[in-house]
Amino acid sequence: GGLTRSFAVMTQQLSDARGAVEKTMGQLDAARANLQTILDNLTSGVIVLDAEGKVLSTNPGATRVLRAPLAAFEGQRLAEVPGLADFGQSVQQQFDDFQVERLQHGLDHWQHAFELHAAGNGLSQDAINIVARGAELPGAARLLVFDDISEIVSAQRAQAWGEVARRLAHEIKNPLTPIQLSAERLEMKLSGKVEAPEQAILTKSVKTIVDQVDAMKRLVNEFRDYARLPAADLKPVDLNALVTDVLQLYGAENAPIAVQCELDARCPPIRGDAQQIRQVIHNLLQNAQDAAEARAHSTGRPGEVTIRTRLGDSGQRVRLTVQDSGPGFAENILKRAFEPYVTTKTKGTGLGLAVVKKIADEHGARIELSNRIVDGAVAGAQVSLSFALAGDSR
Incomplete structure (x- = not known):
């Protein structure tokens, strides 16, 4: 009888131990599943x-x-x-x-x-x-x-450049007008009182000063506009109509590079600020024309600029694309092209794409910049922005 009781006790203990192990395994599986759910989300x-x-x-x-x-x-x-x-x-x-x-x-x-x-x-x-x-x-x-943390880093850079732009605009603008007035006053006082050769030098020198002051004023205004870009007033906007409107400025027969236009008639209104998007189109076209013209001069082949709109495959966004036949971007420039004062031009502030990026951020637009590759060689650059439709707050 004692042996039977001992065996029964041992059997119960084994059963209890097995139950405890199964319970522990179940808890481990549940904990593992919970951990996986947390990791997945x-x-x-x-x-x-x-x-x-x-x-x-x-x-x-x-x-x-x-x-x-x-x-x-x-x-x-x-x-x-x-x-x-x-x-x-x-x-x-x-x-x-x-x-x-x-x-x-x-x-x-x-x-x-x-x-x-x-x-x-x-x-x-x-x-x-x-x-x-x-x-x-x-x-x-x-x-x-x-x-x-890309968005945080980008916001910090934009804030820092905005402060730099404000200070530059303030510090540079103050002495410009006195410089220009002094040069013009000097020419007035000396005009007719010096010999012809000296008069020619005087006139040329004053013109150079005035022209450079005007260039500096334009530079200051660009920095000021970048620093003071107002918040976007988002309303339904016809992107095709805006493109057509801006293209009138580039349609002159003596324009250095003709602009090809391909508009998708299916595009519905987008959610945007008409004035700011007009500035985006202008900046992109100006950059594209400058790039195409530079390459045309170096190669002797006609330059090309194309602007197009297209309704996305999902029907939820409208894409604006501007491409050129310029030299494209070097890798080190491509990585930082949206930062102020990053440019491949001998003249210019590099604020064109920086303003485009700032406006894109205000609109929640997706922006992409790339080199166009044809037959393994860089055949130009391409910038695309993807806008949300009117009524879409995403």
Whole structure:
């Protein structure tokens, strides 16, 4: 009887233990499922790496932020993912340096800002700016968490340039009028009192001063306009009508480069500020004509500029595109083309695209800049903006 009772007790204990294990496993599965749900819905990117920098697991946020199909490269080094070679190597270096610093300073994580550039010749908005934090996990694994801070960086740069523009406009404008008046007064006082050769020199010198003062005033006005760009007054706007209106300024027979126009009659009204969008069209056409004319002079071939509108495939947005046959953008310029004073021109402030970018941001428009590649060679540049339809507040 005692043996039977002992056996029954042991059987019950095994059953209780099995039940406890099953309960624990169920709790672990639930916790794992909850963790996976959290990771899948995080806006932050999360990557788990091994000590060699190989990707063990990722979440959808990582794919979205880095714009790379990370899940397809699990088991491979992060630096081997197309477009992420520099990023992967930098992250590995950060972890290697952290091994030393953790022992010396007792740190539990590292944090660093990275700037990533998309592969190819295009630029969508700006380069990807991310801030990443890394930490060691049990079992020689490494955790990398990061966020896209591109909009924050862009806003900080725009604010800084706005302050620079305001100060330049104030400091430069004050002495310009006295300089011009003094030169003109000097010419009036000396006119007719000097010999003909000296008179010619005087007239030419005064004209040079006045012309340069006028150029400086235009420069100041451009900086002032950039710094004081008003908030957009968003209303339904006929983009095709605006393009047609602005093109009248470029239709003269003596225009250096003819502009080809391709308007999509299906385009519905967009949500925008008519005055600001008119300025966008003008800036893009002026830049395109300058670029096409510069290349035409160097090659002897006629330059081309095309402006077109198109209703997107989804029917939810309208795209405005301006392309030229100019020399395109060098890679270092392409990455920073929307920043003020970044330009390839010998003359100019580089504010044209900066203003376009600022207006695009006000409208919530998507902007893309790229070199046009034909037969493997750069055949010009292309700028596209995608506007929301009237009534669409997204």
